[in-house]
Amino acid sequence: MGRKRLQESTDGRPTVHTVAARAGVSIASASRVLNGVGGSAETVRKVRAAAAEVGYVPNAIARSLQAQRTGLVALAVEDIGNPVYVAMMRAIEAVVAASGRQLLVHATGGQIASETSLLRRLANRYVDGMILSPIRVTDDHLAALVQSPVPVVVVGQLGADAPVDNVRTDSRHGVALAVDHLVGAGRRRIGFVNGPLDTVPGAARDAGFRAALDRHGIDHDEALVEVGDFQYAAGRAAAERLLARARPDALVCANDLIAVGALHALLAAGHRVPEDVAVVGMDDTELAQMMFPQLSSVSLGSAERGRRAAELLLTRIADPSLPPRREQVPPSLAVRASSRAAVPAPRPSTEEVSREREE
Amino acid sequence: MGRKRLQESTDGRPTVHTVAARAGVSIASASRVLNGVGGSAETVRKVRAAAAEVGYVPNAIARSLQAQRTGLVALAVEDIGNPVYVAMMRAIEAVVAASGRQLLVHATGGQIASETSLLRRLANRYVDGMILSPIRVTDDHLAALVQSPVPVVVVGQLGADAPVDNVRTDSRHGVALAVDHLVGAGRRRIGFVNGPLDTVPGAARDAGFRAALDRHGIDHDEALVEVGDFQYAAGRAAAERLLARARPDALVCANDLIAVGALHALLAAGHRVPEDVAVVGMDDTELAQMMFPQLSSVSLGSAERGRRAAELLLTRIADPSLPPRREQVPPSLAVRASSRAAVPAPRPSTEEVSREREE
């Protein structure tokens, strides 16, 4: 530039210089007063008056450059349209806002490249930290994570010994809750509509489903298992494929979007829910309660995980030297109409593992 | 501070100085090469090598301070959980990302104070522009809007002559499409579940509903009109109140969340949809197609409005001297199962006003 220092910013808006000149004090005094530190009564009065007169608003960028922090925190999730992320985001936003920061939301579409590029871009210091909820985890992720110059908290499973702050749940156990509930209600031909097996949650839920069947001594019938995407349309299509070749008396779905799709497929095909086929979703989102019949769903504590992730992030920003921490939120089952009605039970049905919710 | 200028940034990360020193050139040369402007072949080589060796990433804040722009654009909506805003946000994000910027999302909860404070905070220059979709518009809004030092585009109705870029739809006409469709199908006892009347959309939809009834010569029966909130739970409760005192043969709902709530209330009360009661929502969100039966819904072109708003904003950022612009997106009706089945029509039913969508 080389332009002479003026009293107004480039675009004509007032700066500390404007205020200082108007108040007849130095920019240092003006800045101090505006930040509420120091200043004689008279100086405070003059500066406040001058600032009000010119409508001074501090420039956040200049302040960030000086302070080496932006007051922004990023959240990166796969799909902003999935209500489970909306719930998580709301919880995060509450914590972040309470600390005087703002939340920047990224939708990654689950793309590895998009997520790692986001991680690397952190190096430009545009945000003070990031919460990442990846559905696939690669070596690239891990490398970018440990090298990140900015604090990152991961929501979801991560390699056992990755030195990264991490909030997880036990979705294997979550699936077990669903299967136990259905078996306890006398269901035996339990189908499973999952998301992609090459995702972390997809793999965990598949393992959980098979382990639960084993525990109950139920044979695996591959005709009762179908895989799609973690979306409504894919879930519905997957359920339709499954129903075309098998006759389940219950469907466990890997998330609520899939469950809603499965419910639609069942009702459209003339099946009664829950009389003919019970349905249990996962994530226990708002969507589950909007359906008719209301969907039973395994809560994976998404709001709670979000809240904790935000707290981990804030404490790490405050003290980057903390050791890596790991927290776990237990799943729980919300039983609703979609799986409540009784099939004549061959034996007395077991107690609910977890809380029940009424409509 | 007063500390001597070092070659590393405060937190030990490389800066242009680091790269320049390592390459044996001035920071000016280093900066030029890093920005791809000028530099001899030899200089370019040395600087690139040095940057790669130390893992240099430019500091976005410093760059913003110098460039007087942040590359961030804000979007402020009432409720990030409402799928209509998800659709709008996706459309905006696409345009914004294509311009190399990022989107910062604010949820205002529809609070006037929250929105005006957001508008005033724009003065701190943290974003290059904002898209605001208010559901209530006050004088405070208008004052903050016209005084904003940063470009703002409003999605939604605004005072006729407010000198602000604005993208709107005609929700009165939207409601008319719904009523015409239902009347054409032989429905006469048409109920209306609206959001708050002190909101811009609530007032417009109420006016549209009454005008449409008038046009068809149908008496206003206040027992068939109920008001709640633009949310699922409130919509369901409002529909329950309405059903407790009246026997509609159709329900027009002021948005899809309300429609989903009304559908739930109807089914839970044992009414058949659409045989007994037809349901038409508004916004034509993903939710409408997830329901069983699928919901007819009036599209207000939210994605299109988002896209256009983003384009208006980008052009205004590029040229702030443009005159205020106003764009309008027409509504259209998507007829689905929730209003399709025939009631014995007393006269031949009219043609659809708009496109039909199949399941």
Added chain:
DNA sequence: TTGTAAGCGTTATCAC
């Protein structure tokens, strides 16, 4: 308490 001036990390100007 106050003012001077350095410095945050970058880009741009200007003289060589």
Added chain:
DNA sequence: GTGATAACGCTTACAA
């Protein structure tokens, strides 16, 4: 083409 340096707007160490 290159280097020295000012400038973006702010906070703060230091000396007065």
